[in-house]
Amino acid sequence: MNDVIYETVVTTLSADGVPHVAPMGVRYQGEHVVLMPFKPSATHDNIVATGHAVLNLLTDTRVFAGCVTGRKLWPLVAAEKIEGRRLANALGHVELALAERRDDVQRPVLRMARVHEVAHGPFIGFNRAQAAVVEGAVLVSRLHLLAAEKIDAEMAYLQIAIDKTAGEGEREAWGWLREAVERHRAGEVR
Structure with a gap:
């Protein structure tokens, strides 16, 4: 396989x-x-x-x-x-x-x-921010499994790609992920 x-x-x-x-x-x-x-x-x-x-x-x-x-x-x-x-x-x-x-x-x-x-449409390529959002989504799906330090380090690294290459959609998605981390830390369940 x-x-x-x-x-x-x-x-x-x-x-x-x-x-x-x-x-x-x-x-x-x-x-x-x-x-x-x-x-x-x-x-x-x-x-x-x-x-x-x-x-x-x-x-x-x-x-x-x-x-x-x-x-x-x-x-x-x-x-x-x-x-x-x-x-x-x-x-x-x-x-x-x-x-x-x-x-x-x-x-x-x-x-x-x-x-x-x-x-349905052409694929024109990825920007680095898209990969960062996907990886950030994987991290958010595992907040209950990972140490806070690991989440912070990974999110900080991924932020570089967001800052350099994100369009409006990636910035919106990244904001949702950051909010999810904050909610998790505050003990909120969604």
Whole structure:
């Protein structure tokens, strides 16, 4: 299996048709996409219930930061070949069907077959601030696991890329992440 992890956003529907949006690192394995969602999680439960997911490829890092800071309502449109939704601002999306499930207590492996792929817009490249926001979102998702000193050191380093290369969207996303760290330190639960 390819050990390279690509940061994406996965959209799923519950058995009742309720959409869920979640950032997720994925691996590509030939014609399959490998997801390893934590248990319990809505992403895992939704894929097991419906057999489908949509992989969204995007550069709008506000979605990554928003999802880990409680902003999970993003404009969605219908998928084309499966019962699902994709992000309206995705540069491309891949519609997926569950091909194999290897259960695990903490992180089951879901091999997903590519059903349909579409490019919606051009990819012109990343700026360093986008990578900083994605990495900051990973840190925020692990605030309960990491020492305050590690968070401070990592955020300070990532701030350099924000200061040098961020556009309006990255600055907004970074602000959400900084607020989440402050709320965590204040003991607020969101």
